Amino acid sequence: xxxxxxxxxxxxRDFIRDIVRADLAAGDAETVVTRFPPEPNGYLHLGxxxxxxxxxxxxREFGGRCHLRFDDTNPVKEEHEYIxxxxxxxxxxxxxxxxxxxxxxxxxxxxxxxxxxxxxxxxAYVDDLSPEEIxxxxxxxxxxxxxxxxxxxxxEESLELFRRMRAGEFPDGARVLRAKIxxxxxNMNLRDPVIYRILHxxxxxxxxxxxIYPTYDFAHGQSDAIEGVTHSLCxxxxxxxxxxxxxxxxxLPVPAVPRQTEFARLNLAYTVLSKRRLxxxxxxxxxxxxxxxRMPTLRxxxxxxxxxxxxxxxxxxxxxxxxxxxxxxALLEHCARELLNKTAERRMAVLDxxxxxxxxxxxxxxxxxxxxxxxxxxxxxxxxxxxxxELYIEAADFMEEPPKKFFRLAPGREVxxxxxxxxxxxxxxxxxxxxxxxxxxxxxxxxRGGDAPDGRRVKGTLHWVSAQHAVPAEVRLYDxxxxxxxxxxxxxxxxxLNPESLTVLVNxxxxxxxxxxxxxxxxxxxxxxYFAPDPDSTPSHLVFNRTVALRDSWAKIKRRGx
Ligand code: ATP
Ligand code: MG
Numbered sequence: 001x002x003x004x005x006x007x008x009x010x011x012x013r014d015f016i017r018d019i020v021r022a023d024l025a026a027g028d029a030e031t032v033v034t035r036f037p038p039e040p041n042g043y044l045h046l047g048x049x050x051x052x053x054x055x056x057x058x059x060r061e062f063g064g065r066c067h068l069r070f071d072d073t074n075p076v077k078e079e080h081e082y083i084x085x086x087x088x089x090x091x092x093x094x095x096x097x098x099x100x101x102x103x104x105x106x107x108x109x110x111x112x113x114x115x116x117x118x119x120x121x122x123x124a125y126v127d128d129l130s131p132e133e134i135x136x137x138x139x140x141x142x143x144x145x146x147x148x149x150x151x152x153x154x155x156e157e158s159l160e161l162f163r164r165m166r167a168g169e170f171p172d173g174a175r176v177l178r179a180k181i182x183x184x185x186x187n188m189n190l191r192d193p194v195i196y197r198i199l200h201x202x203x204x205x206x207x208x209x210x211x212i213y214p215t216y217d218f219a220h221g222q223s224d225a226i227e228g229v230t231h232s233l234c235x236x237x238x239x240x241x242x243x244x245x246x247x248x249x250x251x252l253p254v255p256a257v258p259r260q261t262e263f264a265r266l267n268l269a270y271t272v273l274s275k276r277r278l279x280x281x282x283x284x285x286x287x288x289x290x291x292x293x294r295m296p297t298l299r300x301x302x303x304x305x306x307x308x309x310x311x312x313x314x315x316x317x318x319x320x321x322x323x324x325x326x327x328x329x330a331l332l333e334h335c336a337r338e339l340l341n342k343t344a345e346r347r348m349a350v351l352d353x354x355x356x357x358x359x360x361x362x363x364x365x366x367x368x369x370x371x372x373x374x375x376x377x378x379x380x381x382x383x384x385x386x387x388x389x390e391l392y393i394e395a396a397d398f399m400e401e402p403p404k405k406f407f408r409l410a411p412g413r414e415v416x417x418x419x420x421x422x423x424x425x426x427x428x429x430x431x432x433x434x435x436x437x438x439x440x441x442x443x444x445x446x447x448r449g450g451d452a453p454d455g456r457r458v459k460g461t462l463h464w465v466s467a468q469h470a471v472p473a474e475v476r477l478y479d480x481x482x483x484x485x486x487x488x489x490x491x492x493x494x495x496x497l498n499p500e501s502l503t504v505l506v507n508x509x510x511x512x513x514x515x516x517x518x519x520x521x522x523x524x525x526x527x528x529x530y531f532a533p534d535p536d537s538t539p540s541h542l543v544f545n546r547t548v549a550l551r552d553s554w555a556k557i558k559r560r561g562x
Contacts (some may be wrong), residue, residue, distance in 0.1 A: 014320040015260055015481045020231055023259070029230040032064030035102075036090070037220070039071045040082040043274030043297045044089045046311070046332075046496075050266040051317035054233055056095040067227055068097035072105050073123055073219045075203040083204065085290075089298040093308050100227075104219045107203045107226050107437035112166070114222060114252045115196055119158045123251050124163040125151060125196065126171040127178050134176070134426065137183075138191055144189045151180065163200055166406055168211035177212075177447070179459040181247060189244045193217055224258035234259040236266040238326070264324045270480035270498075271296045271329065272487055286482070286497060290553055293534075293545050294481045294501050304478065305532025307343075311424035324331045333548040338416070340522055340530045340547070345373040345380055347517075348418065348463040349510045349525040349544075353392035355438040355467065358423060361389040366466070369449070371419040383509050387420050390467040392509045397462045398439060400428055407459035415460040418526065419503030422447040422458055465528045468510035473542035475552050476534065477503040508544075515542065515558060522547055 023029045034055040038048060059066035068090060071080050104111075115468055118124035123279045125135065126269070127150045139145035164170065177196035185191055188546035200211055224232045249257055266273060273279075273296055281287045281295070290297050291305035301311065313335040318327050348371070366388040374380035393409070404412040409415050414424040419442040429438040446453055450461070479501045487496040517523060522532045529549040537543040 001401055012061075012316060012319070015322065016054065016231075016233060016263060016320055017058060017061070019259075019261060020062055023230070024062060031229045031230070031479075032062045033228055034059050034064065034066070035067040035224065035227065035229050036095075036097075036235060037069045037071045037223075038086050038088060039216075039275075040079065041074065041077040042082060043085055043299055044277055045273050045275070045278065045298065046268060046296045046301070046314075047266045047273040048089075049136055049298060049311050050315050050318065051233070051235075052090060052093055054263070054320055054531075055242065056097075058231070058233075064230075066095070066097060067102055067229065069104065069151070069223060069227070070100040071216060071223075072103050072203070072205060073214055073216050074089050075199065075201045075213065078204055080204045092298065092302060095310065100469050102227055103205055104214075104222070106224050107204060107219070107223050108206060108210060110226060111219060111222055114215070114254075118179065118195075118253060119155050119162060119177070122155055122180065122253065124177055124179050125153050125155075126158040126159070126165070126175050127151075127192075128175050131173055131176075134194070135462045138185070138188065141188070147179075147183050148192070151183075151192070154435045162196070165196070165212050166210070168200065170198055172200055174198060179218075179244075179248070181244075187240060188227060188244055189217070190247070190366065193244060199299060210423050217241055217244055221248055221258065221260070222252065222254065223397040224251075225249060225254035225256050228256045229258045230256075230280050230502070232260040234262055235258060235267075235389045236262045236322070238262055240542070256464060262322075263320045264322060266318065266438060266485075267324065267326045268296060268332075269326050269328050269485040272480045272482070272485070272493060273291065277493060280493070282483075284494070286494065293476070294478050301439065303529060303532075303535065304316070304521075306332075306336050307339055307522065310339045313339065313540070326343075327478065336530065336548050337550070341377050342522065343374075344522050344524045345528050346371070346375075346524045347511055347514055348385065348465055348471070349473075349514065349528065349531070350394050350463065350465050351394045351505050351508045351525075352395045352471075352508065353509045354395040354398060354436065356393050356423070356441055356464070357438060358389050358391070358441055358443045359426065360442045363389055363390070368467075370378065383513055385419065385513075386466045386469040388466045388468050391416075391464045392418070392470060393439075393462050393464045393468055395436075397460075398425070398428070400436065403436070407528055408462060409460065409547055411458075414444075414458050415462055416447075416450050416458050416463045417443075418451055418461050419466065420448075421445070422452060458513060463528075465509050465511050467509075469512045471515045471542060472510055473508045473510050473514070475531070475544045475546065477505065477546045479503075510542065510544075514544075517542075517544075524550075 023250045036055045056066045076171050076542045119273045127148050176194045178192040181190045183191050199213050223441045264430040289304045291299035303425045323553050366382040371383050371385045372382050397408040423443045425440045425441050428436045429435045481501050483498045484496045484497045530547040531544045534543040
């Protein structure tokens with residue numbers, strides 16, 4: 001993480017940082033210890049970035065540490081591939097867990113011993129009811145649950161059965177271990193929740209050592225306690241689970257007591273942020289993969305060209321609160337633009353080419369002109385661009401009958417070619433269908449570099465490339481993946497997919513230096529936006545993704561007072 005954004009992060013204030021500050025001041029914690037606890041059942045997305053910025057951010061600001069812990073309690077859906085990818089993505093975001101890499105599965109032996117402890121204390125029992133029966137006994141929000149006939153089973157009998165469950169003597173679903181709390185509780189989570197289930201499934205880390213696995217609810221708080229996590233920060237949907245976590249902590253010989261605080265999860269307009277939904281998009285072939293540049297995954301954002309610092313800035317700006325809200329994608333794009341404006345080098349690229357012939361420029365000749373790499377950063381220097389008699393400009397930069405405010409090229413009109421010359425359009429050449437296929441222009445040799453010695457002015461400045469030197473490329477433009485701010489709000493999410501979320505331009509012409517564009521380094525295509533080479537790009541077939549367009553819809557939203 002750069003010094004610049006460490007400084008801005010440190011200015012962050014929110015109710016969770018206030019709690020941490022107060023706990024440290026009161027001596028309730030010596031060192032703040034947080035954790036980022038992904039379940040390895042998919043790739044990380046922007047919601048996880050929010051959680052990471054909070055957890056790693058607090059650890060950094062208060063001189064503590066943040067653990068990376070994989071909540072790998074559900075071997076049915078978890079894969080090794082995800083464990084690797086998540087670590088890469090956390091590092092890419094600029095965060096470092098140092099030596100503090102954990103897995104809930106590291107704690108399986110301790111968790112098992114604590115389950116036996118609960119049984120011995122008469123606070124857990126083995127239940128022989130089937131999953132359906134357990135559900136039927138659970139009651140509803142308005143009706144209390146009913147006791148299982150096995151609830152009063154002797155601890156000795158439960159203990160023996162639990163050990164046999166561990167030994168693999170029973171099939172999946174035959175028995176479970178439940179905490180004995182309160183079947184009439186108004187909080188469904190306290191109605192004797194299942195804390196262990198039988199699963200004859202290979203685990204990515206523990207292999208076939210276990211035939212029973214703790215539930216997430218049993219593993220999570222206890223893992224925090226084992227690791228000495230002081231502040232366990234999670235999203236609001238876990239507020240209802242907190243009484244259960246507290247009950248478990250009170251009834252177990254834990255070495256430390258973590259404090260759970262909930263915050264609102266990130267909801268992003270025109271996007272889904274749930275691994276279950278994202279998997280659906282990947283498996284249904286609605287996107288090209290987890291790293292499709294339209295996906296809100298960190299992989300997708302990276303491929304699209306979003307720098308991690310822009311994502312951190314976004315997380316800082318959305319802040320941390322207790323109330324749910326819907327965040328505009330435009331804010332993320334605004335953060336990217338602000339950063340890239342300062343850091344991205346400028347290049348000229350014509351996405352929809354129209355041929356220009358400079359009639360008075362000598363045939364077969366050419367010259368190189370100097371172009372500034374980044375007007376915001378003098379250290380970025382300059383580069384050479386070739387200029388010749390035949391050029392390409394953007395088709396949209398010419399109009400035969402221009403309306404009033406169109407200041408670009410038109411018959412008889414003079415404009416500046418950026419870093420080059422003033423040119424005047426003499427004639428638009430059309431094909432048999434009346435389509436404009438070429439412009440015949442003249443240039444003023446006195447205006448080399450883009451300024452007229454006689455002080456005359458032009459209103460338009462266009463980007464261009466030399467036809468002979470330009471490199472062909474494919475450019476991919478992206479729009480929201482969904483057409484509705486809350487996809488699936490009134491029906492199937494898939495019905496709200498945006499059929500126009502991807503536009504592929506196959507006939508683009510780029511200035512020659514772009515043939516060497518480095519992977520992962522975003523560039524500004526002048527007047528168009530920020531672009532980054534796609535991993536599909538090869539020397540013989542260049543492919544660029546548009547990260548964001550230059551036009552800032554967030555600034556517009558702000559002006560409207562939105
Ligand atoms: P998903 O719904 O995408 O599956 P999850 O909560 O199941 O998300 P986990 O891998 O269990 O995902 O989450 C790891 C951490 O990231 C948790 O602390 C979780 O609260 C947090 N997190 C997940 N999604 C968001 C979100 N949209 N906003 C903020 N934090 C989130
Ligand atoms: Mg989850």
